[in-house]
Amino acid sequence: MDVRLYLxxxxxxxxxxxxxxxxxxxxxxxxxxxxQAVEAFVQREKGDDAALTTTRLDRRLKLRRCxxxxxxxxxxxxxxxxxxxxxxxxxxxxPWKIYVQANIREYxxxxxxxxxxxxxxxxxxxxxxxxxxxxxxxxxxxxxxASRLLGREASQTIREGALIRPGMFRAPRVxxxxxxxxxxxxxxxxxxxxxxxxxADGVEGARIRVRNSRSKRIVExxxxxxxxxxxxx
Numbered sequence: 001m002d003v004r005l006y007l008x009x010x011x012x013x014x015x016x017x018x019x020x021x022x023x024x025x026x027x028x029x030x031x032x033x034x035x036q037a038v039e040a041f042v043q044r045e046k047g048d049d050a051a052l053t054t055t056r057l058d059r060r061l062k063l064r065r066c067x068x069x070x071x072x073x074x075x076x077x078x079x080x081x082x083x084x085x086x087x088x089x090x091x092x093x094x095p096w097k098i099y100v101q102a103n104i105r106e107y108x109x110x111x112x113x114x115x116x117x118x119x120x121x122x123x124x125x126x127x128x129x130x131x132x133x134x135x136x137x138x139x140x141x142x143x144x145x146a147s148r149l150l151g152r153e154a155s156q157t158i159r160e161g162a163l164i165r166p167g168m169f170r171a172p173r174v175x176x177x178x179x180x181x182x183x184x185x186x187x188x189x190x191x192x193x194x195x196x197x198x199x200a201d202g203v204e205g206a207r208i209r210v211r212n213s214r215s216k217r218i219v220e221x222x223x224x225x226x227x228x229x230x231x232x233x
Contacts, residue, residue, distance in 0.1 A: 029063040029090070031056070034070065038086050038100050041072035046080070046106060055101040063098065066090035075099065081106055081136040105136045111146040111164035117154045123169060125150060133163075141165055171203035175223050183212060183221065184230045196229065 035054045042052045071089040078085055085099040109130040117127060128146045135142060143149065143164045152169035175181055175198045183196040195213040202208040202223040210229050211218050221231035 027065055029065050029070075031059075031061070034063075034088055034098075034100065037070045037072050037088060038102065041086065042102070042104060045074075046104065049107050051105045051107070053103045053105075057098075057100070061098075063090070063096055064094050066096075067092045080104065105134050107132050108135050108144055110135065110138070111143040113158050113160055113162045113164060116160045117158040119154055119157055121154045122172060123149050123152055123154065128164060138163065141167070171205075173201045174204050174225060175202040175208065175227055175229070177201050179227065180213075181210060181227045181229050183210060183219070184224070184228050198229070202229075 034057065038054055039052050042050060068091055071091055073087045073089065074080065075085055075087050081104050084102055084104055086102055087097065087099050089095070089097040110133050111128050112131050114127055114129045117123070121127075123146070133142075143166060146164055149164070149166070149169050151172065153172045154168060155170045156168060158164075158168055177198055177200050179198045181196050181198050183194045185192045185194075196210040196219075197213060199209040199211060199218070204223055204225055206223050207220055208223060208229070209218055209220050210231070219231045221229040224230055
């Protein structure tokens, strides 16, 4: 056979084979498609405030192309902020499952102190401002709605700009130890009031011991507003 004819036939065969390979569906799942599926899943789960960065899959990883849409899921007990693992599964005839490593950042408006607060200061709306923070980097609890903390006392010194946390505040003491209080006994139809002395600090709703100033007996009751103690019957 003429060499030029042989080379021509060989070139034609190679071109035909290459075209057939290009037209045939890929045998393995595209890594970029897997990452895009993870990104779409996290966006649905976490909303527009979340930002995701995925770790590139090992190029040597060969996963058979799935004939069904990929299933993306949170592994049981997994974290959903910071460094996380996100599961990707093929439920086709030849199933497989992998875990994609990613980092999820979530930004929220959180409460911070507008001014320094001393221990015992009562929190007001003017003491708080909201700042957008990456909550995935915040250790411990944070506050997005501080309305429930208004009127509570600072249990510690809080610097200006500090993150507001629920544990920084306590219910205000409405009765102090040694304070003269009013003891209330009976029902609404018949109530008796008498003076007493608190033997402990108390927040509204707490139970404390009180000495009846007349009988000198020590009784226990529930703290009401205005320095009133409803004693047990």
